[in-house]
Amino acid sequence: MTRSWLVTGLMVCLVSCVLAGCGSAADVATGRSGPAGAAAAVPTLTDGGGVVVTARDLDPAGSFPEQATAVAVYVEPLCPHCKAFAADQGRLLEARLAEGAITLEYRLVSFLDNGSTDRASARSVNAGLCVAAAEGAAEYAAFVAALLEHQRPGGLSDTDLVGLADEVGAADARSCIETGQHAGLVPELTEDALGKIDGTPAVEVDGTMLTSTPTTVELTALLGRTTV
Numbered sequence: 138m139t140r141s142w143l144v145t146g147l148m149v150c151l152v153s154c155v156l157a158g159c160g161s162a163a164d165v166a167t168g169r170s171g172p173a174g175a176a177a178a179v180p181t182l183t184d185g186g187g188v189v190v191t192a193r194d195l196d197p198a199g200s201f202p203e204q205a206t207a208v209a210v211y212v213e214p215l216c217p218h219c220k221a222f223a224a225d226q227g228r229l230l231e232a233r234l235a236e237g238a239i240t241l242e243y244r245l246v247s248f249l250d251n252g253s254t255d256r257a258s259a260r261s262v263n264a265g266l267c268v269a270a271a272e273g274a275a276e277y278a279a280f281v282a283a284l285l286e287h288q289r290p291g292g293l294s295d296t297d298l299v300g301l302a303d304e305v306g307a308a309d310a311r312s313c314i315e316t317g318q319h320a321g322l323v324p325e326l327t328e329d330a331l332g333k334i335d336g337t338p339a340v341e342v343d344g345t346m347l348t349s350t351p352t353t354v355e356l357t358a359l360l361g362r363t364t365v
Contacts, residue, residue, distance in 0.1 A: 159213050159216030159217070159218055159249060159336055159337045179269050181270075181273060185209060185242060186245075186326040186329055188269045188277045188278070189207075189241065189274060190234070190240065190274040190275055190277070191205070192205075192235060194278075195235065199237070202238065205237055206233075206238060206342060206343055206361075207240050207242065207344070208239050208341070209241075209242040209340065210241065210242070210338055210339075211334050211337050212243055212244065212337055212338055213249050213258060213337040214245065214247070214258050214285070215258045215261075215292055216338065217288065218337075219285050220288055225353065230356070230360075233361070238360060238361055244326070244330065245265050246334075246337065247323050253290075253291055255292065255294075257293055257294075258292060259324075260293075260298065261292065261298060262323045262327075263313075263322075263323055264284075264298040264299075264301075264310070265277060265284070266319040266322060266323075267302070267310040267318060268280040270319070271302075271310040271313065272310070276306050276307045279305035280305050283305060284301065299315065302314060333346065342360075
């Protein structure tokens with residue numbers, strides 16, 4: 138598997154008053170499903186509830202600019218709009234990350250579970266946290282991308298999630314995924330997002346939340362030109 142997974146399966150299709158997004162503030166508030174449990178520590182988790190991936194995480198020996206634009210993306214694993222938007226904007230964001238022009242912080246939330254999903258959203262967020270704790274930022278980013286690439290109605294089983302973790306080099310996350318080790322943290326992350334977003338995907342650029350889905354031209358203006 139190449140580093141191209143980092144953005145091509147993820148990226149942003151912002152919620153806005155014009156374009157459809159996944160969920161609403163009410164959904165986030167009521168999306169606290171799943172077994173309660175003590176939240177285990179995830180060393181790489183930021184105050185915003187995500188994990189930042191940088192160009193140096195992808196290429197430790199590379200030479201990159203000292204300053205990078207911080208891009209944070211809120212993602213619901215079952216939200217189809219993230220996957221759809223990736224087809225249009227993924228290459229641009231991937232290239233800016235690889236060049237060191239941006240950092241990406243993926244913030245997973247869960248509010249689309251219902252009677253037909255078997256808590257697939259919450260289990261997917263837990264699995265992402267497991268991968269971050271077991272390995273680090275690059276593997277977490279790859280796992281989030283894989284979640285969206287393999288997204289399907291009803292969500293993924295634990296066997297599927299373990300398989301994706303293996304695929305991105307996080308085999309040590311298996312037990313954590315199967316036992317729901319970070320399940321107690323999932324509703325906390327989701328509730329924290331409630332005051333910041335109306336749905337998913339939602340994007341911050343250098344701490345400012347975007348209010349509409351950016352076109353490629355708009356993203357280029359925000360993040361600078363690249364060679365893609």
